[in-house]
Structure formats: structure tokens, C-alpha cells
Amino acid sequence: MNRRIGVFGAGAIGGFVGVHLSAGGADVTLLGRRSLLEHRGRLRARRVDGTELAPGDALTLTDDPEALRGCAVILVTVKSQDTVAAAQQLAAIADPDCVFVSLQNGIDNARELRAALGPRVIAGIVSYNIIREQGGALLRQTTSGTIITGVGAGPKQVAAARTLERTLARAGLELELRDDIDRVLAGKLVINLINGVCAASGRSLATTLRSRDLRWCWAQCMREGLEVLTRDGREPANIIGLPAWLLPRVLGLPNFIVTRIAGRLVEVDPAARSSTLQDLERAAGATEIDALNGAIVRLARRHGQRAPANEIITDVVQELAKQRPPLRFVAPAELRARVSAARR
Ligand SMILES: NC(=O)c1ccc[n+]([C@@H]2O[C@H](COP(=O)([O-])OP(=O)(O)OC[C@H]3O[C@@H](n4cnc5c(N)ncnc54)[C@H](OP(=O)(O)O)[C@@H]3O)[C@@H](O)[C@H]2O)c1
8 A cells, every 4th residue: 555544543453454564564553542652662463363463554543533634534433432533533634535434332433433534434343352452452352263354345444454454464453354344343343242241240251251140141132132132133143153043042041052053152261251241341431332221222222122231331331431449340140140130
């Protein structure tokens, strides 16, 4: 690529992908908060197989949005609650030909970006977990998976998506292009309903997956999500190797059976934490819960239904976001009891 790639919101995902794009030979500008600037010369990405990458020579870290002027492609990697503000800033500075790629969780981000930026927005997901270590200087992948984006509506978007695919491949990172990206977003949202369960209970992904009570809570959230997304015409795609409809059934089984038939699912790095829990722990204030479990609650209401498991999880996380440390997380058995009572 002869023009720059920008990243708006270089935290865990933006930093990880940005380091790879830079290592793949692109000229990359990462926009983040002031604290990002402390990582100049130190930023690294470590993949799940242990491979550690340093960026290439052409990497700029900045906290000035103006630095994204002139980029050919800008990845949007802010949390969903910051998408509308990011879109407004981008509309003011980005070149008319710039293509935007959302690598965010939730089903509404690309639509919100398009409202401000027009059809030149491609939706995408990252199917794995990244945590920030060493104060944010090391961006570590803790689960396996891929990046998936749409192919884009017009020739410029298609060219941009292919450039990202090639550049990331040079750095050893897979990007899959799909023409059913709306179904992929829905499939990712169903999986992401675990974020709220982890955040409400304060448990890591590994602990959540090994707790029968928390798996049960996740399964109830997934059941509601699958039903309402399908009713809304967005049948969730299978993105983790098990059909979306099968997963809630598997999750309710005893630990030794789950380990046997979905071993990869529960074999998670003990350090892996949902990004919603990471936000609570950093006392970041707002979390992404409204765009995850909260999105299922809203979608259900739109169809004259209720999604009680997702309602409880959303309420608990919103309450936790208002607390000061130490946060009063809800124990697994208590969370299950509350979800169970709400579903009766
Ligand atoms: N982390 C994961 O494992 C993971 C995996 C798959 C998908 N995702 C999704 O990817 C998206 C990004 O998640 P993440 O974990 O990478 O979030 P993150 O670590 O919080 O990164 C987002 C960064 O953007 C910054 N930011 C927000 N608005 C900004 C602005 N106007 N100017 C400059 N910087 C701004 C944030 O700073 P402040 O925090 O100071 O606002 C934060 O540093 C989310 O939708 C998430 O659900 C995350």
C-alpha cells in the first residue's frame, strides 16, 4: 500500500492489528489517548502461538486526530460507546476517498459509522481475545481465531479489504473476507454475550467457561440472542467451529462432557479477560454492555418480546460500572439464581 493506514482508537485490538500492519510493511498511524505515546519504541504484539512482533519502521503513535488526514484506510477500533463520537471526528478529517473498516463487537457500529461517513464503511470482527500487558505496551492474543471483514460495496472498498488481507498475511496474521458479514456480526454477538457474564461475575474467561453456573447463564443469553437475531432476519453465522444453535445445548452439560466435546472452547489462557470486565477493572466508567447483551434486550423489545437473561446481565454490569473499587461482583450461583428467577 502506497498510502497510510490509520487506526482510530489504538487500544488492545487497534494496537495489535496496527503492529501487524506495520510489520507487514504498511505505513501506519495509531491514534490513541496520551498514554499511548509512552509506548513509542516499545509497542509489541504477541500472538497466541507465542510469536512476538515489533512494528516496522513506519509506525506513528499520536493523540492528535489530525494525524489521520491523508490515510487511505482507517480501522475503527474504539469501544461501541465511542463510535458515534469517533464517526463525527472522522467525518471532519478523513479524505473523501478514505475507506473505514470497523473491527468492533456489536451489530450497530458499521451502521452508526455509515450514518456519518456514507457507504465507504466495511464491517468486521476480530474473533479472538487480546489483553494489554506491560501497561499496554504488549498486546497479547490469548485465544485463537481470525479477523473477518466484509468485502465492501464498491471497488475502493474491495481494494482496501484486499490490501489489508495481503499486508496482514505478510506479518503472519489471517484476515478472512466474507460476503455474509452481517451474519458473521450476529454470530460474534451471540458469542460475545459471555462478555456480560464475565463482567457481572468478575471472572476470567477460563473460570467462566469452567463454571457450570456461568456457562448456564451464558447459554440462556445465547438462546435469547439466537432467537431474536433470527427473528430479526440476521441468522447468526458459525464462527467458532460449532453451529451457533448447538452451543447453548453443549454449555449446559457437565464439565467433563463439555471438556470432551468442546475442548478448544474451554481451553483458554487463564489471563484472558472479556473487554467489558477489563473496562470495569480499569474503572473506565462506561462499558460496552449496551452494545452486547443490551442489544439483545432492545432487539427483543422491538419484536414485542423480552430477553430476561440479557436484561439481568446488562443491569448488573451497568450497576457495577457505577461502583467504586472494590466492585461487588455477583457470585456464579447467585447470578444463575437471578437469571433463573427472571426467566420464570
Ligand atoms: N480486547 C479484545 O479482546 C477484543 C476482542 C474482539 C473484539 N473486541 C472489540 O474491539 C473493539 C475495541 O476493543 P478494545 O478491547 O481494543 O478496546 P480498548 O482497549 O478500550 O481500545 C480502544 C481505545 O480507543 C481509545 N479511544 C476512544 N475514543 C478515542 C478518541 N476519540 N480518540 C483517541 N482514542 C480514543 C480508548 O481510550 P479510552 O479507554 O481512554 O477511552 C482506548 O484506548 C470493541 O468493540 C471490542 O468489543 C475486543
